[in-house]
Amino acid sequence: MTLFGALRLPAEILFGAGQRHALGRVAQRLGQRALVVTDARFTATPAFAGMVADLEQAGLVVQVHDAVLPDVPVASVAEGVAAVRGFEPDLVVGIGGGSCLDFAKCAALLLSHGGALQDYYGEFKVPGPVLPLIAVPTTAGTGSEVTPVAVISDAERTLKVGISSPYLISRVAICDPELTLSCPPMLSAIAGADALTHAIEAFTAIKRTPDAALTQEHVFIGKNALTDQQALHAIGLLGHNLERAVSVGEDLEARSAVMMAAMAAGAAFGTAGTAAAHAIQYPVGALTHTPHGLGVAALLPYVMAYNRPACETELAQVAVALGAAEAADDRGHAAQAAIDAVVRLFAAIGIPRSLGELGLPTDQLDWTAEQALGIGRLIKNNPRPLDLATMRRLVRAAHA
Ligand code: NAD
CATH class of the missing domain: 3.40.50.1970 (Rossmann fold)
Structure with a gap:
C-alpha cells in the first residue's frame, strides 16, 4: 500500500x-x-x-x-x-x-x-x-x-x-x-470527551490534505497515514485512561495520558478536520448554552451509528484501539463494539446521553438540522453524505 x-x-x-x-x-x-x-x-x-x-x-x-x-x-x-x-x-x-x-x-x-x-x-x-x-x-x-x-x-x-x-x-x-490536576471531574470529562470526538471524527473523516484545502481544487479521499496515526494513538489513550483521570483526578499518569491524547487528537483534526458531530453542535451550543465538548460528545455515538455503513473498517479499528474488540477482522461486530464502548465510557463519566438531556427543545430540531447542514466544510468532510432529510433524521435520533 x-x-x-x-x-x-x-x-x-x-x-x-x-x-x-x-x-x-x-x-x-x-x-x-x-x-x-x-x-x-x-x-x-x-x-x-x-x-x-x-x-x-x-x-x-x-x-x-x-x-x-x-x-x-x-x-x-x-x-x-x-x-x-x-x-x-x-x-x-x-x-x-x-x-x-x-x-x-x-x-x-x-x-x-x-x-x-x-x-x-x-x-x-x-x-x-x-x-x-x-x-x-x-x-x-x-x-x-x-x-x-x-x-x-x-x-x-x-x-x-x-x-x-x-x-x-x-x-x-x-x-x-x-x-x-486542578480540573474538577466534570471539566475533565467534558474536555476528554471533546478529545475523543476530535480523534474519532478525524479518523473517519474524508481526509483532505492541507494543500488540497488551500487550493480547494480537489478533495483527497483516502487515508492520511499521519493523522490516522495520531488519531488512533489518542483513541487508545482515552479508552484506557479517561475514566480514571475523571474519577481519580490526582492520578498524574492518567492525566498525562489524557493530555497526550488531547494533543494527538488536535494534531489529527487540525489537518483532517472534524465532521457532523461538530456541525450539529454549533446550533445545539447556541440554543442550549452548553459547553462545546458536552455537545459534540452527546452527539458522537449517534453520528458514529449514522456513519457506520460508510466507515465500518475504521470503526472496527477504533474498537480495537479502545480495547473493545480484540481484532478488527469481524468488521460489523467490531464497529458496533466501538459505538457501544463510546456510549459506555461517556455514561461512566457523566456525559448526557442525548440532545434532549442537553436541554434542546423539541420544536428546535428542524432548525438545528438546517443550521448544521449549512456548515458545509464540516458536512463535506463527513464520511457518509448528509442531506436535509437524513440530517433531520439524525438530529431526531440524537434527541430521543
Ligand atoms: P475553557 O477554556 O472555556 O475553560 C472552562 C473553564 O475551566 C474556565 O472557567 C477555566 O477557568 C476553567 N479551567 C481551565 N483550566 C482549569 C484547571 N486546570 N483547573 C480548574 N479550572 C480550569 O474550556 P476548554 O474546554 O478548555 O475550552 C473550550 C473552548 O475551546 C471553547 O470556546 C471551544 O469552542 C474551543 N475549542 C477550540 C478548539 C481549537 O482548536 N482552537 C478546539 C475545540 C474547542
Missing part, C-alpha cells in the same frame, strides 16, 4: 510533568516582550506566579492580560488588544483552557495584521505570519495548543465562529499535565 499523509504542527512540542518550567528558556528564543494571556482563575495560582517569574528571570518584560472569558466573546478580544497594543509585545503566551489559547491566537493575529476579527472569519483569511505564540494548556481536550483554529463567539451571530489558518498554529506548545 502506498502511504500518504500531511500534518501541520508547532515547531516544538514540550510534553511532561514540570515542563512549564521551560517557559522562560523557550520564550527567550522568541522575543523580549511577552504578552501573557490567561484568565482570572489561573492568575490566582502559584503555578502562574512561578511561570511569570521564570519569564522575568529569563530577561523578558511581561505584561499580563487576565480577563479571558469562556468561549471568547469577540468584543472582549478587541478590548483586550486595545489595552495591550501600547506594550508592543513581540510574542504572545496563552496559558489556560481552550478559551485562553484561542484568545491568545486572536490577539497575536490582531496585533500583527490589525483590522477586526470579523475580517478573518472562515478559512485561510489570515494574510501572513502572526507574532510567535507559545500555548500552555491547562485543560486536556481542545487540542488548541497544536491546531490552526481559534473559536470565538460573536453576539451578532447565532452560531460560534472559527478562524482557521496555518499561521495560527502556535510556535511552541508546552504541555504539562500537572496543570490539569
Whole structure:
C-alpha cells in the first residue's frame, strides 16, 4: 500500500510533568516582550506566579492580560488588544483552557495584521505570519495548543465562529499535565470527551490534505497515514485512561495520558478536520448554552451509528484501539463494539446521553438540522453524505 499523509504542527512540542518550567528558556528564543494571556482563575495560582517569574528571570518584560472569558466573546478580544497594543509585545503566551489559547491566537493575529476579527472569519483569511505564540494548556481536550483554529463567539451571530489558518498554529506548545490536576471531574470529562470526538471524527473523516484545502481544487479521499496515526494513538489513550483521570483526578499518569491524547487528537483534526458531530453542535451550543465538548460528545455515538455503513473498517479499528474488540477482522461486530464502548465510557463519566438531556427543545430540531447542514466544510468532510432529510433524521435520533 502506498502511504500518504500531511500534518501541520508547532515547531516544538514540550510534553511532561514540570515542563512549564521551560517557559522562560523557550520564550527567550522568541522575543523580549511577552504578552501573557490567561484568565482570572489561573492568575490566582502559584503555578502562574512561578511561570511569570521564570519569564522575568529569563530577561523578558511581561505584561499580563487576565480577563479571558469562556468561549471568547469577540468584543472582549478587541478590548483586550486595545489595552495591550501600547506594550508592543513581540510574542504572545496563552496559558489556560481552550478559551485562553484561542484568545491568545486572536490577539497575536490582531496585533500583527490589525483590522477586526470579523475580517478573518472562515478559512485561510489570515494574510501572513502572526507574532510567535507559545500555548500552555491547562485543560486536556481542545487540542488548541497544536491546531490552526481559534473559536470565538460573536453576539451578532447565532452560531460560534472559527478562524482557521496555518499561521495560527502556535510556535511552541508546552504541555504539562500537572496543570490539569486542578480540573474538577466534570471539566475533565467534558474536555476528554471533546478529545475523543476530535480523534474519532478525524479518523473517519474524508481526509483532505492541507494543500488540497488551500487550493480547494480537489478533495483527497483516502487515508492520511499521519493523522490516522495520531488519531488512533489518542483513541487508545482515552479508552484506557479517561475514566480514571475523571474519577481519580490526582492520578498524574492518567492525566498525562489524557493530555497526550488531547494533543494527538488536535494534531489529527487540525489537518483532517472534524465532521457532523461538530456541525450539529454549533446550533445545539447556541440554543442550549452548553459547553462545546458536552455537545459534540452527546452527539458522537449517534453520528458514529449514522456513519457506520460508510466507515465500518475504521470503526472496527477504533474498537480495537479502545480495547473493545480484540481484532478488527469481524468488521460489523467490531464497529458496533466501538459505538457501544463510546456510549459506555461517556455514561461512566457523566456525559448526557442525548440532545434532549442537553436541554434542546423539541420544536428546535428542524432548525438545528438546517443550521448544521449549512456548515458545509464540516458536512463535506463527513464520511457518509448528509442531506436535509437524513440530517433531520439524525438530529431526531440524537434527541430521543
Ligand atoms: P475553557 O477554556 O472555556 O475553560 C472552562 C473553564 O475551566 C474556565 O472557567 C477555566 O477557568 C476553567 N479551567 C481551565 N483550566 C482549569 C484547571 N486546570 N483547573 C480548574 N479550572 C480550569 O474550556 P476548554 O474546554 O478548555 O475550552 C473550550 C473552548 O475551546 C471553547 O470556546 C471551544 O469552542 C474551543 N475549542 C477550540 C478548539 C481549537 O482548536 N482552537 C478546539 C475545540 C474547542
